[in-house]
Amino acid sequence: MESYVSKVLDEIDIKILDLLQKESQINNAELARRVNLSPPATHTRIKRLESEGFIERQVAILNQEKLGFDLLCYIFISTNIHQSELLEKIEGSLATMSEVLECHCLTGEHDYLLKVVIRDRKELDYFIRKLNKLGISRIQTNLSLREVKNSTILPIVDNEQSC
Amino acid sequence: MESYVSKVLDEIDIKILDLLQKESQINNAELARRVNLSPPATHTRIKRLESEGFIERQVAILNQEKLGFDLLCYIFISTNIHQSELLEKIEGSLATMSEVLECHCLTGEHDYLLKVVIRDRKELDYFIRKLNKLGISRIQTNLSLREVKNSTILPIVDNEQSC
């Protein structure tokens, strides 16, 4: 696989993005050292990468388990609705539910796939009731038994990484 | 839903975690102001939350589309393997593949669910060949047509949020 180097992004930009997506609290001087540039030059590039939207946001990833979220579920849902106005309303409702971390419109037999974090069985029951109330006709819940990998790192540089 | 307040985490800790998981580059003085504490006290708490593992890491979330990743896939895979040593080897291989952002061992008819980011159709073909070589017997690929929501924010405080 080759790196994504375009007219707008050179190798140094890619390197900066990669370092930041792995460890965003790295300080500017250290970042500059790793890309062989002066701190101000590096800083200017970061600001450009932010303003141009390559960096969407910087976040802290919290430990689900330590915070009491015992259940991670992937839930497939289907609706019988084909009216776009109603679908938008359902999507809006799904997006505002804080248990729903991800929601994707998918190819295949189901309409949407949800990634949902839940504390316990009781809350899962409550959540599925909420889905039913939205007018969702079919729900297929898959529980994660074990997390093998969970990363936000896009493969923008060649080397395979393990985290 | 009620907040997760335990002997180790009080309301202020939860508030700090929540602010950081939404915007980790917020500065300490501003964070302190929002939780009604002095900057040093706030700082001490953050360090504690990090060392105790409530904060796993801080990362920059990059824009997939702008970086050329046109395809987001959820891929279900099954193996015919029941020997734990071989399964561990397969899991290790999956975990080191940089296209695989997530890998979960799931309940249901399939063994694993993968979240995979891919640049184009050609790369998807190449990726599926790699899976075949690992000894995976059944592969069901679902493409994301549209992202309705994509968040890393755990619902540790009551209010529903939209991002």
Added chain:
DNA sequence: GCTGAAAGTATAAATTC
């Protein structure tokens, strides 16, 4: 946990390549 000072870090300005 607070206040205030010292150390460290980011940003701006001036200059050079």
Added chain:
DNA sequence: GAATTTATACTTTCAGC
């Protein structure tokens, strides 16, 4: 046009209370 060095403002972090 983009990077560097120098200078300044800000932010974190460490005392003492």
